[in-house]
Amino acid sequence: MWQYEKKLQYPVRIKNPNPKYAQIIITQYGGPDGEASAAMRYLAQRYSQPYNEVKGMLTDIGTEELAHMEMICAMVHQLTRELSPEQIKESGFETYFVDHTNGVYPIAASGMPWTAAYIQSKGDVITDLHEDLAAEGTTVKEQPDITTSDKALLHAGFRAFRVLVQKSPPATS
Amino acid sequence: MNEREKLKRQIYALDFALYELALFLDSHPTNRRAMELLSEYRQKREETVAEYESKFGKYILTLKDVPLSDSWQWIDSPWPWDTDFMED
Numbered sequence: 001m002w003q004y005e006k007k008l009q010y011p012v013r014i015k016n017p018n019p020k021y022a023q024i025i026i027t028q029y030g031g032p033d034g035e036a037s038a039a040m041r042y043l044a045q046r047y048s049q050p051y052n053e054v055k056g057m058l059t060d061i062g063t064e065e066l067a068h069m070e071m072i073c074a075m076v077h078q079l080t081r082e083l084s085p086e087q088i089k090e091s092g093f094e095t096y097f098v099d100h101t102n103g104v105y106p107i108a109a110s111g112m113p114w115t116a117a118y119i120q121s122k123g124d125v126i127t128d129l130h131e132d133l134a135a136e137g138t139t140v141k142e143q144p145d146i147t148t149s150d151k152a153l154l155h156a157g158f159r160a161f162r163v164l165v166q167k168s169p170p171a172t173s
Numbered sequence: 174m175n176e177r178e179k180l181k182r183q184i185y186a187l188d189f190a191l192y193e194l195a196l197f198l199d200s201h202p203t204n205r206r207a208m209e210l211l212s213e214y215r216q217k218r219e220e221t222v223a224e225y226e227s228k229f230g231k232y233i234l235t236l237k238d239v240p241l242s243d244s245w246q247w248i249d250s251p252w253p254w255d256t257d258f259m260e261d
Contacts, residue, residue, distance in 0.1 A: 005234050007185060008253045056199035064192065074254035081256075 002063070009067040014078040019093035022079035023109060029072040030106030030114040033138035037118045039065035041135060044121040045128040054125060073104045178260050180225045184232070187218040 028034050042062030049055045080093070080102055088097050095111070106114035120131045174182075194211050201207060225232050231240050239247045251258045 003235050003237075006247075006250070006253060007234065008258075009185075009189065011182070011185070011259045012254070013256055013259050053200045053202070057196065060192075060196050060199055064196070070254070077254050078256055 002066075008071050008074060009064070010071060012071055012074040012078065014075065017081050017083060017087075018079050019083055019087060019091040022076050023091075023093060023096065025072065025079065026076050026104075026107060027109035028142065029069060029076060029104070031108035031112075032118045033135065033142065034106075034108070034114070035065050035069035035072055036106050036114050038062075038135065039069055040116065041119040041121070041132065044119065045132070048121075048123040049125055049128070051125070054129070076104050077102075175260060177225075177229050180221060180229075181259075183221050184218060184225065187214055187221060190214050191218065 030036055039062050042058040042065060046055055046058035046062065049058060083093070083102075088094050096105075096107075099105075108114075119135075120128070122128055122131070191211065191214050194207055194214065198204065198207050198211070222232050231238060233239055233246065233250065236247060239245065
């Protein structure tokens with residue numbers, strides 16, 4: 001089960017609302033490579049894993065993705081608070097507002113609602129870990145100012161992951 | 174930033190470090206250095222929470238921390254997604 005901790009993983013405190021930013025940032029909540037996809041992917045895949053290391057990793061990373069989701073939602077919530085009708089119209093936020101007003105709803109920046117079609121859970125450790133590698137690769141794209149050393153670190157992480165995958169015995173059919 | 178906020182942020186930072194250590198240990202369960210850091214940060218967190226509580230009262234993080242009294246204090250403090258959760 002889960003137990004709520006009354007805090008964010010990192011505090012969010014946005015001084016100036018900005019519905020334009022909110023419409024972009026919301027994709028990190030409900031978009032294809034967003035935190036909802038990440039959390040659902042790992043938490044769904046863990047049940048069929050044959051190794052304790054992988055069960056632990058998917059459970060604990062999946063849990064942390066939920067905390068990331070909460071930070072993104074807090075950002076969307078704060079960016080869209082206390083808006084005037086003019087601000088809503090000028091920013092193009094009216095197409096969201098007409099359906100959800102100030103509610104936080106899991107969609108991509110394009111307006112596409114979150115769907116389980118973004119993720120896979122195949123019941124096979126090799127397949128699932130490769131899907132996770134591809135998903136984590138999007139992190140590099142999400143952070144355009146990521147430094148070269150961060151990139152190197154990420155790639156080192158991928159290599160470690162690959163070693164784990166290669167060490168795994170072939171899946172039994 | 175006042176002292177209360179500073180202590181809260183120190184606890185958050187330690188929680189973050191402890192969580193990332195746990196993730197690392199999931200796939201490296203016999204790594205001695207990580208186990209040492211885990212022990213060090215756990216102790217540091219315990220001390221920081223003790224310091225917070227000696228100055229500002231019970232540190233409420235989960236339902237289990239809510240003190241027994243004549244009312245339910247869980248809902249009284251600000252919620253993390255609202256701008257009044259942290260002070261400057």
